[in-house]
Amino acid sequence: MAVILKVEGLEVEFSVRGQRLKAIRKASLDLYEKETLAIVGESGSGKSVLIKSLTGMLEENGEITKGSIKFEGMDLATLKKNSQWQGIRGKKIATVFQDPMTALNPMRRVGSQIEEAIQLHSGESRKSARKKAIELMEKVGIEGAASRFSQYPHEFSGGMRQRIVIAIALACQPKVLLCDEPTTALDVRVQAQILDLISGLQEELGLTVIYITHDLGVVASVADRVAIMYAGQIVEYGGVEDIFYRCAHPYTWALLSSLPQLAFGNEGIYAIGGTPPSLYHDIKGDAFAPRNPYALKIDFEEEPPFFKVGDGHYAKTWLMDPRAPKVKRPKALQNLHGRLKEIYP
Amino acid sequence: MKKILLDIKGLEVCLGGKTIVQDINLPIYEGETLSLVGESGSGKSTIGRAILGLNPVSRGEVIFDGKNIENPKTKALKRFVQENIQMIFQDPASSLNERANVDYIISEGITNFKRYKNEAQRKHLVGQALESVGLLAEHGSRYPHEFSGGQRQRIGIARAMIMDPRLIVADEPISALDVSIRAQVLNLLQDFQKTRGLSYLFIAHDLSVVRYISHRIAVIQKGRIVEIAPAETLFNNPLHPYTQSLLSALPIPDPILERKKKRALHPSSQAIPSGTLKEVAPGHFVLRP
Numbered sequence: 001m002a003v004i005l006k007v008e009g010l011e012v013e014f015s016v017r018g019q020r021l022k023a024i025r026k027a028s029l030d031l032y033e034k035e036t037l038a039i040v041g042e043s044g045s046g047k048s049v050l051i052k053s054l055t056g057m058l059e060e061n062g063e064i065t066k067g068s069i070k071f072e073g074m075d076l077a078t079l080k081k082n083s084q085w086q087g088i089r090g091k092k093i094a095t096v097f098q099d100p101m102t103a104l105n106p107m108r109r110v111g112s113q114i115e116e117a118i119q120l121h122s123g124e125s126r127k128s129a130r131k132k133a134i135e136l137m138e139k140v141g142i143e144g145a146a147s148r149f150s151q152y153p154h155e156f157s158g159g160m161r162q163r164i165v166i167a168i169a170l171a172c173q174p175k176v177l178l179c180d181e182p183t184t185a186l187d188v189r190v191q192a193q194i195l196d197l198i199s200g201l202q203e204e205l206g207l208t209v210i211y212i213t214h215d216l217g218v219v220a221s222v223a224d225r226v227a228i229m230y231a232g233q234i235v236e237y238g239g240v241e242d243i244f245y246r247c248a249h250p251y252t253w254a255l256l257s258s259l260p261q262l263a264f265g266n267e268g269i270y271a272i273g274g275t276p277p278s279l280y281h282d283i284k285g286d287a288f289a290p291r292n293p294y295a296l297k298i299d300f301e302e303e304p305p306f307f308k309v310g311d312g313h314y315a316k317t318w319l320m321d322p323r324a325p326k327v328k329r330p331k332a333l334q335n336l337h338g339r340l341k342e343i344y345p
Numbered sequence: 346m347k348k349i350l351l352d353i354k355g356l357e358v359c360l361g362g363k364t365i366v367q368d369i370n371l372p373i374y375e376g377e378t379l380s381l382v383g384e385s386g387s388g389k390s391t392i393g394r395a396i397l398g399l400n401p402v403s404r405g406e407v408i409f410d411g412k413n414i415e416n417p418k419t420k421a422l423k424r425f426v427q428e429n430i431q432m433i434f435q436d437p438a439s440s441l442n443e444r445a446n447v448d449y450i451i452s453e454g455i456t457n458f459k460r461y462k463n464e465a466q467r468k469h470l471v472g473q474a475l476e477s478v479g480l481l482a483e484h485g486s487r488y489p490h491e492f493s494g495g496q497r498q499r500i501g502i503a504r505a506m507i508m509d510p511r512l513i514v515a516d517e518p519i520s521a522l523d524v525s526i527r528a529q530v531l532n533l534l535q536d537f538q539k540t541r542g543l544s545y546l547f548i549a550h551d552l553s554v555v556r557y558i559s560h561r562i563a564v565i566q567k568g569r570i571v572e573i574a575p576a577e578t579l580f581n582n583p584l585h586p587y588t589q590s591l592l593s594a595l596p597i598p599d600p601i602l603e604r605k606k607k608r609a610l611h612p613s614s615q616a617i618p619s620g621t622l623k624e625v626a627p628g629h630f631v632l633r634p
Contacts (some may be wrong), residue, residue: 042523043494158385185385187550192594192608214524217596220603236487240600258528260557261600268535269557271528275493340599344606345581 004208005031005054005093005176008066010077012049012058012232023049023062024280025232031176036202036209038219038240040255041229044276047212051178053077055089074109090122096183096198100161104153110164111149117171136167141197159190163197170201176208182314183218183236195222216259220236220244225312231277231287238313245337248307248315250292253330261343262332270332286318294319294327346610347374350544351396351430351512355405358388358395365391366568369405370622373512373544380547380576382554382591383565389548392565393514395617396546398426400618409512428458431505435517437497441489447500448485451475454508474507474605478533495526497534506537516548531558552595556580561628564588574629584631 012024024046031037041047052058054069056079069076072092079085097103105113114133117122124132130149137145140163153161162182169177179198183191200223202209211222219226220240227237228251236249247253256262257270274291277283286292289299298304298318307320319327332339348371366388373379381389394400395415396407403413405548409429416546431454434440441450452471454460461467472482477528478499489497498518506512515534519527535558538545549555555562556576563573572585583589593608620634 002364018600040526042451188552189384189590189594192596195596215596216524216598217603220598220600221596223600244598244600255524258524260531260554261598265556269528272525289540295511328473337599337601339599344597344599344602 001032001035003030003224003229004033005029005048006068006070006072007031007054007098008068008070010050010069012046012053012062013065013066014059014062015278019280022282023232024053025279025283026067027229027232027234028067029227029234029237031208031210032225034202034206034208035056035224036211036222038213038223038226040214040216040219040226042214042276044231045229045258046232047229048180049232051095051180051210051212054176054178055093055095056082056085057089057095090117090169090174091139091172091304092174093176093178093181094172095178096162096165096169096182099185099222100158100165101153101185103165104161105152105238109150109152111151111157113201114164114167114171121172133167133171136170137164139170139201140164140167141193142167157190158186159336160185162190162194166194166201172206173205176210177202178210180212181214182211184213184215191218198222216256228255228288231283233287233316235288236315237275238309242310242313246310246313247329247333248309249288249317250314250319251288252268252293253333254291256333256336257330261340262336286316286325296324299331347377349373350375350410353392353396353405353548354408356392356395356402356407357404358391358400359403360400361390364403364568366395366565367404367512367617369570371570371573372385373546374560375511375544376538376542377560378538378545378547378558380549380559380562381565382549382552382562384591385548386567387565388568389525390516390564391568393432393516393548394511396514397432398423424458426492427454428508429510430512430514431508431510433501433505433513433515436521437494437501438489438521440501441497443489446486446488447475447492451485451490451507454504458508468572470507474503477506478503478538479529480527489516489517491633493526495522495529498522498526498530502530502533502537507540510543512544512546514546514548515568517550518547519554520549520551527554534558552591564591569618570622570630571618571632572630573622576628578626582629584625584629 007029010024010027014021017206039047063188064077111133113272115129118129118132134145169336183276224239226243227234230251236252263269277287285301286299286304289295296318304316305317306314306316309315351373353369353371357367358365361555362377391400395402398417407415414426417426448471451474471485475482475484519530559576562576562579563570566587572588583592597603620632622630623633
């Protein structure tokens, strides 16, 4: 499959009260056309920052200090001014944000917010933009679109509001859709509807989608490929089944082990000890080492490279080095599928 | 026979002229975790708050240890509720007083109830409470903003636990937390139950978590309870269509199972569910017309 977007050695820093915070520490990522990639990580792992840097939406105190983002023959990492981003942000790469409450302007009718997005990028007349906006509302599953066109965001439920946000994102027929926790604020049944909607639209419009989420259920439901992030780095990536059934990085092990579905009897739910490292200081060795029960001596001294686990499946851990002692995946994960099959007959 | 600690009988709460919850009948037993599950706006938090006297009760009774505690009017009754029932909130960022240090936040309850003889004993109690949630006694002099989200939630738990309550209403205590921190907080709550035998009313919308911490689960839809069952029974044999659609909407963290799964239709009826709760198997109640 063709690579549509290529991130290489990306580094992002923020200045916070005179200190430098390294939010992304050399992240590389290939995004293939028409795939769904899920980026998984805890808060502070840098997943949102990574996504924001793809559309030049970093906060004022943040900047890309190294690396490149190749997209359609351009390097997005070199774009500085808003005017340079015009033809890309929203038009080719669009974002669906977590909270539909704050992504929409509460003072303006929803229809005109969709209309604006169409007009801004295509310069169409008001009338034809309006027609397109109503079509988009129908496409994202809003019944009676023509009559709801002139309603305000507060007149919509949370799920319907998220549909409007999706309609705005799709207004310019983007190639890449970035979804930043699009269902975290929604109820499960609404979440299911929105996930179905996005995957339906993806097929119909040939979209490439990046999902950011920390919900492993959502990952299993939508992703073709998965990238796991920790402390500003991607530590493992591969096909969705590679990650769930054959994961090799101890952090991925820990994440999957903390699924409540794997809690047995009186043992409680697996908890990852300690806290993520501070990103204000340089990190020596593997960032996960202090919390990693399988850490080797070298983990505290030298940063591991990526090792190949299988086709298209790589993990950044010294455990994969041929010289490392053989460590098996935690027992609970060796038969993850069997265990879950028992619970969800 | 298990002893009922809190009994809710025919509870109805109206706010601003609107009926938010009605006909709620729910006993909570000693030492059990009962989870109240439903979508946003279903009224689950309203019930929790009504138990504590934070929402007015329009009809029905709330009986704690044999005493009626709905709409507590007298000072003595209010203190009775405060001493025995504590609350843990969803958002650890907004439920702690940012201007007070942790020592003050945690000891406010025991100060109000004069649960100590001298300053040394107060310090000792606060230190104990902090240590019981995995923090250090010296953290007492710090302020909430100096802690991470998970640590702040533990401060909230310490504040509740220092009162040695018999019932804790935990309103979405883990939804704002990361996956790995969630486990720490849930395990902590379970340990407290084992050692102190207290009861939890756990309010949540995430069913996958609820399954592993609850003894019983009550499902609420638009202000009415539609099903109550022991946790495993509810998951293995959900009988009300609403429960079925909630469970089938839950994504399974397994790509193969998730691909094969068929979702139950989502009943989109706006009507308040009607009928009466009928016991279809021991301890398993379903709302039937």
